[in-house]
Amino acid sequence: MSIEIDRVNKRFRDFVAVDDVSLTFREGELTALLGPSGSGKTTLLRIIAGLEQPDTGRIRFHGEDTTDLHVSKRGVGFVFQHYALFKHMTVFQNVAYGLTVRPRATRPTKDEIKQKVMRLLELVQLDWTAHRYPHQLSGGQRQRIALARALAVEPKVLLLDEPFGALDAKVRAELRRWLRRLHDDIHVTSVFVTHDQEEALEVSDRVVVMNKGRVEQDGSPEEVYDHPANPFVYRFLGNVNLFEARVHQGSAHIGGIALPAPEYADQRNEHGHAYVRPHEIEVFARQEHADALPAKVELVSVVGPAVRLELHTDASDALVHAELPKHRYRALGLSQGSDAWIRPLHSRVFLPDERVLNG
């Protein structure tokens, strides 16, 4: 079931929560709505669900206009951050609930319900908890049961609002891999809200980056990470270094070096910024390349197999962050206070008014 959002707007009094958003979620895809707090992700999800009415614009499920259709008629399943399971019901009863409350004509038999619930519990790998009560489960297990419960009624669309938000980092990481595998098995069109960029990049087929009620970029995880459409997306998707640049005839000059910026072939002496990710900064102990900048190592932190360096260079107002494998760092023989050389391997240049000439 594809979902089409067509020029949707939503205000809460003076506040514009969703600002002229048009998007298509393709059938069977898992899409992350990613953005900072207050960017309108949840409001958009609630509009898709039918829990909120848009002021203007239409929602279509598989081409059919559902904008005025009641939430109960849309065939959506939900999982929220604090999706309270019914405390007085066992896991089995919780998952069976949506089926048992159906009108008699469409209600499956007891045996059918039993089979289905047990199949779902196996799918979320918690069949052994069927007779337990929610308080006898961990937070991560409860969210998996909430997902089984949402799937029991065979939703056409699955909507998840920060489903792992309340869990600790390790459980979150496990559950997101688990959700990915589950989605590969069941292929229900799913939209999932998160403000965690790593979660969005790891789990989803597609990422929609939102900011102030608008869509900043919509693409595959690789596209949004490797080719951010604008400085907002660049900053939001991970660490980035900013260098003041003079943009002139297809080059961005920072310090004494020139970086290629072919998209600005016609610009002359314009002021801009070159964005470079920490792992795209090459570090040397000596001046091995003519196009490297002199720097000084200010801080070294070892994070598992990687080493993060913070370096001072005259070409940047802030310390430059570089990240390299530990073996490479060791081979360089650098330490805090050492003189070093840095070279941006890949950069993306933006002019201050965020004009993007190469999309």
Ligand SMILES: Nc1ncnc2c1ncn2[C@@H]1O[C@H](COP(=O)(O)OP(=O)(O)OP(=O)(O)O)[C@@H](O)[C@H]1O
């Ligand atoms: N019912 C409401 N009444 C008034 N304002 C609301 C209502 N619902 C949401 N808002 C406002 O709309 C804005 C967008 O909220 P929304 O929950 O969609 O953002 P979000 O991106 O999901 O943020 P978060 O990650 O913090 O949940 C927020 O500033 C919020 O205060």
